[in-house]
Amino acid sequence: MFNRLFGKPKQETNALTTLDKLNETLEMLEKKEKVLVKKAAAEVEKAKEFAKGRNKRAAIQCLKRKRLYEQQIEQLGNFQLRIHDQMIMLEGAKATTETVDALRTGASAMKAMQKATNIDDVDKTMDEINEQTENMKQIQEALSAPIGAAADFDEDELEAELEELEGAELEEQLLQPATTAPAAPIQVPAGRQPARPVPQKRTAEEDELAALQAEMAL
Numbered sequence: 001m002f003n004r005l006f007g008k009p010k011q012e013t014n015a016l017t018t019l020d021k022l023n024e025t026l027e028m029l030e031k032k033e034k035v036l037v038k039k040a041a042a043e044v045e046k047a048k049e050f051a052k053g054r055n056k057r058a059a060i061q062c063l064k065r066k067r068l069y070e071q072q073i074e075q076l077g078n079f080q081l082r083i084h085d086q087m088i089m090l091e092g093a094k095a096t097t098e099t100v101d102a103l104r105t106g107a108s109a110m111k112a113m114q115k116a117t118n119i120d121d122v123d124k125t126m127d128e129i130n131e132q133t134e135n136m137k138q139i140q141e142a143l144s145a146p147i148g149a150a151a152d153f154d155e156d157e158l159e160a161e162l163e164e165l166e167g168a169e170l171e172e173q174l175l176q177p178a179t180t181a182p183a184a185p186i187q188v189p190a191g192r193q194p195a196r197p198v199p200q201k202r203t204a205e206e207d208e209l210a211a212l213q214a215e216m217a218l
């Protein structure tokens with residue numbers, strides 16, 4: 001049904017034209033309704049005037065015309081309701097058709113892409129990528145391998161030598177004498193300065209150096 005209504009551009013144009021026509025008719029009915037409402041209100045005012053003038057018959061005639069106007073107003077309201085209902089259905093059908101057309105276009109594009117992409121081509125491409133990756137890995141390993149004299153070094157011997165160096169360093173640290181704590185600073189009263197600087201106690205290294213110099217002097 002939707003394809004019969006909106007399957008082609010020409011039919012879609014006809015649908016838009018129909019919506020415009022319904023909208024114009026709705027506006028026309030609304031204008032007529034406003035006119036009838038004013039006429040009904042005018043008959044009420046006339047009936048009041050005739051009632052004041054004791055003209056009961058004329059007042060009743062005014063009320064009868066008011067009732068007729070109200071019936072026409074109610075009828076116009078039903079017409080507007082039907083047009084609103086038709087417009088809503090037509091707009092919904094148009095939106096549904098546009099959605100179906102969009103989905104159909106997407107499905108056709110997906111089908112064309114799948115035809116252009118063969119699964120065998122995908123597998124072949126992935127194999128080529130894996131092969132190139134493996135070749136690059138081998139090239140990098142070859143470039144990072146030691147050459148010349150460095151290639152003859154034994155890694156186990158180098159690690160053993162490193163362990164010996166670390167052990168010797170630790171032993172030397174354990175044999176070093178503990179350093180003496182620095183002497184507490186002498187408090188000098190304000191306004192007075194010491195006559196000469198206080199001699200500092202020599203360290204163990206300085207004592208060894210002094211003894212060596214004394215032996216060499218002998």
